[in-house]
Amino acid sequence: MWYRSLGLRLIFVVGAVTSVVFAVFFYGTLQTQSRETLDEMVRSVHLASEIVRRSLRYDMLQYQPERLHRAIDTIGGHERIDKVRIFNALGRIIYSSHKAEMGTYLDKSAEQCYACHTREEPFERLDTAERTRIFQSEAGYRVLGMINPIYNEPDCFNGSCHVHPPDQKVLGVLDIDVSLEGMDRALERMRTHMFLLAGCAVITIAAILVVLIHRFLNRPLQQLLQGIERVSAGDLSTPIVVHSRDEIGVLAKSFNTMTERLRASERELRESEAKYRSLFENDPNPIFVLDLETFHILDVNIRAVETYEYSREELLAMSFLDLAEEKDAQKIRELATQACIFLPRVRHRKKSGDYLYVNIHSCPRLHLGRDVIIANIADITDRVQTEAQLIQAAKMATLGEMSAGVAHELNQPLNAIRIGCEFFLKKVRRGEPVEAHTMAKVATQIVEQVERASGIINHLREFGRRSDAFEMEPVDINRPIQDVFTVLGQQLRLREIRVELDLAQGLPPVLGVANRLEQVFLNLVMNARDAMEEKRQRGEDEEMVLYIRTFQEGDKVVVMVRDTGTGIPEGIRERIFEPFFTTKEVGRGTGLGLSISYGIIKECGGSIEVHSEEGQGTTFRLTFPACQEPEMWAGWRAV
Structure with a gap:
């Protein structure tokens, strides 16, 4: 105006x-x-x-x-x-x-x-x-x-x-x-003349200002404003023509320089966008561009269309959270807007209803003037299935190795049942009556031994069951440790291995899969058993002791497994977690126990350290993050 x-x-x-x-x-x-x-x-x-x-x-x-x-x-x-x-x-x-x-x-x-x-x-x-x-x-x-x-x-x-x-x-x-x-x-006339003179002077000065301002200010500013309007409309090719050398001329020159740089930046931006689009479309992993607040899908690459089996139009009409289950979606909603995150082993659904397992790398970014989240998806379905098969194979191998121990564990209740049955049979053959309280006592012992044998068999069946690594839940770390001795306790006693358990009560749970954690401790206990027996076979007459302790350290739950075996030579200590690496004789081990145990512990967000001195024994220290709010993690899968 x-x-x-x-x-x-x-x-x-x-x-x-x-x-x-x-x-x-x-x-x-x-x-x-x-x-x-x-x-x-x-x-x-x-x-x-x-x-x-x-x-x-x-x-x-x-x-x-x-x-x-x-x-x-x-x-x-x-x-x-x-x-x-x-x-x-x-x-x-x-x-x-x-x-x-x-x-x-x-x-x-x-x-x-x-x-x-x-x-x-x-x-x-x-x-x-x-x-x-x-x-x-x-x-x-x-x-x-x-x-x-x-x-x-x-x-x-x-x-x-x-x-x-x-x-x-x-x-x-x-x-x-x-x-x-x-x-x-006379003074009044002089006053009037002076007022007239002042008025004429003000009018003259105003007229001169009008001319000067129009010439040196309004016209250059108008040209400058027109140039700005052209730039705002997207025209960067028309420079501002201002011939003055004053501040406005310098401003116009700077503006022209700015538009030249904008043109160059625009060219670079177009080239960068073309390069980005090429990389975006040809990336081997699915990539999603999401709205920072709503997680609405703004853009996807070709690989995402192929992997999830939706068309591009269908994906652009969806929310990224629709691809995950509710608990996964809630965790993504809480974490992804704050910083760059890595969410491993998340389960997504395809259009067909089939599941795939993915690792999600996401970062909030400013993209084309808009706050977005760029999520890079790595399809790990084949790897997860292979790992599950490998873990299951190792579990079966462990069961095979435990067969002798299982036989010992089952032999005791079977013997008790046989003795009870022979007692009844002897009484029958002799024609002797069996007193009621004696019959009740023997029958009770037989039932107890049957239940014990049934418990061992059921536990073996549960342990051998193929577990879903994604169905993680809060676990009392003492429970899988105690379950190990359900099948190995009698065998260790027969081999004169003293077991000392120092399990702290009231520990916070850890996030994991119970039978996989049991597999970890089975591997450690069986390795300790073999190391201590090897030491005895060398003629070193020393008491064999297996010591397991659990305790809380800050916001961590710690498990210490120590034996008095042969120890691990320093030269191979760093290789013990490598797949298929073993120092046992052929036929006595696959070399997968510690490697798989390492992977299971990492899935739980934990770590494992080994301290060993050759000839003095070995100590494994397992550390797990404590699950402070178990109810919010119930059913959560591998974050």
């Missing part, structure tokens, strides 16, 4: 400032001129008063009233002189150009007398300012009055015609009133 114009505001401000400056200047000038004119008038009236007093001195000495009257009338008849009069020391007007007031008395409080009679004793000498007064005439114009004392000089009191004593200092006063009407009119 025109009233928002910078030039108009500048003209208004400069005009207002100029007007104020001129007003102050002319006001000061007029005030100074008025004071100087009035001072000059006072000096002139004082001079005139002195001339009149000296002119009338002779007539007053000679006491010639007629001549005094004519002189006063002549002086009083001047157009600039309003009144001339002489009054004596008593205030009686003895001569006046206005005949009607002759012979009258003035009050001492009158303005003509006030200067001399402000004190009890009148002043004998007055300066010019004290003898001057300005007052308003009856006709409405200003009048300058000047009193000039008539002193009793020697010529007066020595004359034969005078009767004034020598001690009388002042004989009377000559009072002249001069009209200031002419001076005031």
Whole structure:
């Protein structure tokens, strides 16, 4: 709008400032001129008063009233002189150009007398300012009055015609009133002329400003604004033509430089976008571009379409969270907007309803001026299935290795059952009655042993069941440790291996799969058993002790497994977690136990360390993050 114009505001401000400056200047000038004119008038009236007093001195000495009257009338008849009069020391007007007031008395409080009679004793000498007064005439114009004392000089009191004593200092006063009407009119004309001059000056300055601002400000700014509008409309090819070398010219030059750089950046951006699109579309992994707040899918690459079996249009109409189960989606919603994250082993659904297992790498980013999340998806379905098969194979191999121990564990309850049955059979053959309490006791023991054998078999069946690594849940770490000795406890006792369990109670749960954690501890216990038996076979007669301890350390749950076996030589200590690496004889191990155990522990977010001294035994330290809120992790899969 025109009233928002910078030039108009500048003209208004400069005009207002100029007007104020001129007003102050002319006001000061007029005030100074008025004071100087009035001072000059006072000096002139004082001079005139002195001339009149000296002119009338002779007539007053000679006491010639007629001549005094004519002189006063002549002086009083001047157009600039309003009144001339002489009054004596008593205030009686003895001569006046206005005949009607002759012979009258003035009050001492009158303005003509006030200067001399402000004190009890009148002043004998007055300066010019004290003898001057300005007052308003009856006709409405200003009048300058000047009193000039008539002193009793020697010529007066020595004359034969005078009767004034020598001690009388002042004989009377000559009072002249001069009209200031002419001076005031001249000052008014001068004031009017100065105001007109100031107005013309302000208008002239404003006109010059209008021309200059239009020439040097409005026109270049208009060109600059048009250039900015072209740039905002996307036209970067038309430079701004400004020929001035002032700040606006420098600004226009800088603007043109900026548009050139923008053109170059735009070219680079297009090239970068083309490169990005090429990399985006040809990436071997599915890539999703998601809205930061809603997780709505904004863009996908070809690989995502192929992997999830949806069309591009179908995916762009979906939320990324629709691909995951509710608990997975909730975790993604909580974590993905905060920072770059890695979510392993998440289960997604294809359009067909089949599941695939993925690792999600996601980062919040500013993409094309919009806050988004870029998620890179790695399909690990084949790897997970292969790992599951490998773990299951290792589990079956472990069961095979445990067969002797299982036989021992089952042999004891079977023996107890056989003894009970033989007892009943012997009584029957002899025809002896069996007392009721004896029968109840033997039958109870048989039932207990059957239940024990059934428990061992069920536990073996549960252990051998193929587990889903994604169905992780809070687990009391003491439970899989105790389950190990369900199938190996009797075997260890028969081999004279003392087991010491120091399991802390009230530990927070860890996130994992119970039978996989049991597989970890089975591997560690069986390796410890073999190491201690190997040491005994070497002829070292030392008590074989297996020590397992659990405790909490900060927000971690720690398991220590220590044996008194042969230890691990330093040269191979770093290789024990490698797949298929083993120091056992052929047929006694696959070399997968510790490697698979390592993978299971990592799935739970934990770590495993080994400390060993050859000939002194080995200690494994397993550390798991404590699950502080088990209810929120129930059913959660491998984060």
